[in-house]
Amino acid sequence: MPELPEVETTRRGIAPTVEGSALRRLVVRERRMRWPIPDGLEALVAGRRIHAAGRRGKYLLLEFDHGWLIVHLGMSGSLRHVHPDEPPRKHDHVDWVFDHATLRMHDPRRFGAVLWHPAEAGPVEAHPLLASLGIEPFDERFDGAWLHRHTRGRSTAVKQALLMGDIVVGVGNIYASESLFRAGINPRTQAGRIALPRYDRLAQAVRDTLGDAIEAGGSSLRDYVGAGGESGYFQISARVYDRAGLPCRICETPIRRLIQGQRATYFCPRCQK
DNA sequence: AGCTGGTCCTGATGGC
DNA sequence: TGCCATCAGGACCAGC
The missing domain is CATH 1.10.8.50 (Helicase, Ruva Protein; domain 3)
Incomplete structure (x- = not known):
């Protein structure tokens, strides 16, 4: 994968597109990732506004009112802007479609993940994948x-x-x-x-x-x-x-x-x- | 055939 | 013996 710098670069690249924008559609072409992309996820997030694009370790966190999309790029994943009319290529597994832009996840090895953490389950930091992570390297307590x-x-x-x-x-x-x-x-x-x-x-x-x-x-x-x-x-x-x-x-x-x-x-x- | 950016899970090991 | 933390290895995949 991308290591932390690549994930942070990706986060900064998508933040202007996603923050404050309503996600029109989530398009899933391939659910078989590191874990299956949850059934019904498309309906859960369609039309909902994304408040922030965060990061914890190498996990990207898209914050909605009712929960978080947790995105990991695995070993070979990328998330980039594409023209809305650009046909998906092999391994283009997921699209985030906005009125003004489309983001596309490409991941040949499928070690990546797209998961959902509902708000009623508590803060996203409580998610099992995030709960036991170490400190962020730019946290002032890291020395x-x-x-x-x-x-x-x-x-x-x-x-x-x-x-x-x-x-x-x-x-x-x-x-x-x-x-x-x-x-x-x-x-x-x-x-x-x-x-x-x-x-x-x-x-x-x-x-x-x-x-x-x-x-x-x-x-x-x-x-x-x-x-x-x-x-x-x-x-x-x-x-x-x-x-x-x-x-x-x-x-x-x-x-x-x-x-x-x-x-x-x-x-x-x-x-x- | 052997490499390649990640990390979860399992089962073995070792200390108290 | 039992419980815990730690640790090595396997697993998941596709493309060079």
């Missing part, structure tokens, strides 16, 4: 002490801990490697054995990495496209990701690639101890 506190007693590798999402959300596979490089931490180090000063550096590195990527408009990795159909620019500035064998941009030592939890990790063996 080295937070990382340190939440990793005590945990033996998993620090890169895995970043990916798990129960400590801090939004750090996916690419930005995990990038953040650890910026912090000078070896991705294999056990999370529970890293001291506070190093976590201070890591928290700052996470914020800087994600912030830079958001500023650049999200990543252009492979098929990522933003809400306006544009691709991002982060790929050209990746410091270690997908650079196995290439010289470290700092010390020129060849970047190494390893597998952790069946996912690729990239790091500089000299800069990251």
Whole structure:
């Protein structure tokens, strides 16, 4: 998927279209996503006004009077503006049709999701998928002490801990490697054995990495496209990701690639101890 | 055949 | 022994 910067870029791209606008129709062509798109969802939201486009972790949250649409883009999803007359292509599973615009969700692998959380079930944060998420990386309470506190007693590798999402959300596979490089931490180090000063550096590195990527408009990795159909620019500035064998941009030592939890990790063996 | 941006779920393990 | 938290692996998919 899009990682947090791509989701945030998407949110910003669709916000002017959806906020304060009535959704005319929701068109679902394929219900088989990570979970089935609920039956009857179209009727539930047709004609209803969307108040805000929010985000929690990598989940997009469209707020109505009577509940929230929870949208996840999975591994390969995108949500973009299309011309209302543009015929759907393969894997264009859902349209949000407004009077003045149409948004289209495209997701070849169908790891994404479109779910409904009714207002009577309480705040959207209470939804099972959101309830146990970690802190937002740009929350002022997120710092080295937070990382340190939440990793005590945990033996998993620090890169895995970043990916798990129960400590801090939004750090996916690419930005995990990038953040650890910026912090000078070896991705294999056990999370529970890293001291506070190093976590201070890591928290700052996470914020800087994600912030830079958001500023650049999200990543252009492979098929990522933003809400306006544009691709991002982060790929050209990746410091270690997908650079196995290439010289470290700092010390020129060849970047190494390893597998952790069946996912690729990239790091500089000299800069990251 | 082996990769690829996510993350839920299950079952195993280990500590108290 | 039982309960809990943690953790590894599998699962879901399509396209290179």
